[in-house]
Amino acid sequence: MMASVHSPSRGCIDIRDVTVSFSQNGASLDAVSGISLKVEPGEFVSIVGPSGCGKSTLLNIVAGFLSPTRGEASVDGAAIRGPGADRGVVFQQYSLFPWLRVRENVEFGLKMQGMCSSERQSKARTLLGLAGLLAFENHYPDQLSGGMKQRVGIVRALATGPQVLLMDEPFGALDAQTRVVMQEILTNMWQQLRLSVLFITHDIEESIFLSDKVYVMTARPGRIKAEIPIPLPRPRTAEMTSSPTFVAIQQQLKALIREESLAAMGGELADGGLGRDWHLGSEGVRAAL
Amino acid sequence: MASAIRMRSVHDAEALGAGDPAGPAAAGHPVAVPLVAVPPPAPPVAARPVVRPAAKASADGAVPPAWPVRLLAMVRAQVPSFLLAMVSIGLLIGFWYLATAYRWNFYIRFTNVPSPGEVYSDAVVLFGDPKFLTNIGISLWRIMLGFCIATVLGVSLGLLCGRYALLKGLMFPALEVIRPIPAIAWVPISIMLWPTTETSIVFITFIGAFFPILLNTLHGVGAVDRVLIRAARCLGASEFALMTQVVLRGALPHIFTGLAVGMGVAWVSLIAAEMISGQFGVGYFTWEAYSLIEYPHIVIGMLVIGVLGLLCSGAIRLLAKIVMPWQGTGGKENA
Ligand SMILES: Nc1ncnc2c1ncn2[C@@H]1O[C@H](COP(=O)(O)OP(=O)(O)O)[C@@H](O)[C@H]1O
Ligand SMILES: [Mg+2]
Numbered sequence: 001m002m003a004s005v006h007s008p009s010r011g012c013i014d015i016r017d018v019t020v021s022f023s024q025n026g027a028s029l030d031a032v033s034g035i036s037l038k039v040e041p042g043e044f045v046s047i048v049g050p051s052g053c054g055k056s057t058l059l060n061i062v063a064g065f066l067s068p069t070r071g072e073a074s075v076d077g078a079a080i081r082g083p084g085a086d087r088g089v090v091f092q093q094y095s096l097f098p099w100l101r102v103r104e105n106v107e108f109g110l111k112m113q114g115m116c117s118s119e120r121q122s123k124a125r126t127l128l129g130l131a132g133l134l135a136f137e138n139h140y141p142d143q144l145s146g147g148m149k150q151r152v153g154i155v156r157a158l159a160t161g162p163q164v165l166l167m168d169e170p171f172g173a174l175d176a177q178t179r180v181v182m183q184e185i186l187t188n189m190w191q192q193l194r195l196s197v198l199f200i201t202h203d204i205e206e207s208i209f210l211s212d213k214v215y216v217m218t219a220r221p222g223r224i225k226a227e228i229p230i231p232l233p234r235p236r237t238a239e240m241t242s243s244p245t246f247v248a249i250q251q252q253l254k255a256l257i258r259e260e261s262l263a264a265m266g267g268e269l270a271d272g273g274l275g276r277d278w279h280l281g282s283e284g285v286r287a288a289l
Numbered sequence: 290m291a292s293a294i295r296m297r298s299v300h301d302a303e304a305l306g307a308g309d310p311a312g313p314a315a316a317g318h319p320v321a322v323p324l325v326a327v328p329p330p331a332p333p334v335a336a337r338p339v340v341r342p343a344a345k346a347s348a349d350g351a352v353p354p355a356w357p358v359r360l361l362a363m364v365r366a367q368v369p370s371f372l373l374a375m376v377s378i379g380l381l382i383g384f385w386y387l388a389t390a391y392r393w394n395f396y397i398r399f400t401n402v403p404s405p406g407e408v409y410s411d412a413v414v415l416f417g418d419p420k421f422l423t424n425i426g427i428s429l430w431r432i433m434l435g436f437c438i439a440t441v442l443g444v445s446l447g448l449l450c451g452r453y454a455l456l457k458g459l460m461f462p463a464l465e466v467i468r469p470i471p472a473i474a475w476v477p478i479s480i481m482l483w484p485t486t487e488t489s490i491v492f493i494t495f496i497g498a499f500f501p502i503l504l505n506t507l508h509g510v511g512a513v514d515r516v517l518i519r520a521a522r523c524l525g526a527s528e529f530a531l532m533t534q535v536v537l538r539g540a541l542p543h544i545f546t547g548l549a550v551g552m553g554v555a556w557v558s559l560i561a562a563e564m565i566s567g568q569f570g571v572g573y574f575t576w577e578a579y580s581l582i583e584y585p586h587i588v589i590g591m592l593v594i595g596v597l598g599l600l601c602s603g604a605i606r607l608l609a610k611i612v613m614p615w616q617g618t619g620g621k622e623n624a
Contacts, residue, residue: 045590063519063523064523065519082522083522083523084523084525085523085524085525087523088523089520089523091516091519091520093514095515095516095517095519095520096614097517097520097521097535097538097539099431099538099539099541099613099615100615108524108526108534109524109525112524112525112526112527112530113525139618140615140618141615142615142618156520157522157523157524160524160525183442274305280523
């Protein structure tokens, strides 16, 4: 049903030489500086980087909440003018309307488009079924667990049939195990709907597991430090996380991010303190993030 | 990264967490649901809530008690507070009775205060008197009119001012000057302003209710989570839709606080206005009883005002429950 709607030739995000400055106490500070990146139609692209490096700022530009101080951002060749239903957004905080039932939340965007009630309902139910949430269609958001809320958030963002899905650390508030389930559900929906995803995360494994391409950002002001293609085949499985390719990319990303995390923390930590920890496991690096 | 088996079991546990017996079966294998398979038509919506308590109880290993048993338990739980309430009110009436029976006179004078018996016998007569009932009807009508106008204006102005800083900057300094003036202080000007006494009384009632409603609405708009507004805009909501379907809905809990407070102030204002400028109404009736030396009627008037005020606040609380069915859904299910 939806697959035919999304022709894979659409959903191209193009960010060209974008700089965003905020004025703080009279001084102008760059949050991101001269960033260029591209998400091809149907591609899954992640951005990783230390806290405060401007990941959310970048996503807010594509979402239309912010306009760049310099540079240009466009989707399918059209400059971004403001938020719109052609770009679905999933927020880190739960953003379901507490006064609407699960299905009504999913229908919200369709209602805004003026779709009739029965059509809305069947479309919402299809998508809820895809996310395994059909049994909860008449629940209020407060009755759901965090993982379910975020799944509804994804379904709601997809309901209007956007070409682009923007996700700002959507699983950041979830526990590690729920997150793994969410990743699998997301990959699955993405594969069936063939849309472009720009995904922001703290979690290196998550970015590798999900993406076709990972951008690493520098500490503030955020620049693109590296563009890492992920050549792992699809569909991805949990077993792949221990494959040599996966592990190699993981090590590479960890090293890149470690440098930036240290830079972000300034001279607070000497290299010897934290620097020895990272190869012991991802926990050390995560703590550093 | 966790194994596939672990993922599944976590998923199921998550579904169970919401206390829905239909959860694991329906939500356990979301990945396997093919895109083309349109789900079956709406399941019987009413069936689930009915099933839930029983299923939950049996999961706990307890036998669900039959409803008479539960009713009895509920009654038993309420008995102590009910008894206390009876004692409390009994003491009040007892004190009143003793004070009037012995015509207590120690700085506070009970010499002219009617006794409970007198009040009761006069009340029986009064409630058969169409003139008295008309007075009640008129007061209720005035409250309704003044309160409804205050609600419409207070809520819409509060929404607009909460959303548009410019409008707020323009309106608020003026409103802040007017706000501290109690509604009763408006009585003389109101009589001059409005062509009839009736409209001036409604106006004073309106003034009383307006500010609590306005300020609480404004506060409510400020309390709406900004991420919800962002989410709505991403979903293509127009400014009007944003206002009516997100900002208004999100502000409703605060708006209802404003309505409850406003209703109380509206009654205070109405009674004062009726006493001062009045023709008809319970306030007027109470004041007139004093002038006509019909002392039991004073107490009846007071009691009627109290009961009407109580009923009106009760109506607002009931309305809040109906209008905001999502409120308080969280605690019950996730407990
Ligand atoms: N509205 C704003 N005004 C001033 N500074 C801001 C604003 N929004 C973000 N910043 C600053 O820009 C930087 C990037 O923020 P953000 O994009 O949220 O980072 P990230 O999402 O990568 O953690 C931060 O240092 C933050 O303090
Ligand atoms: Mg962020």
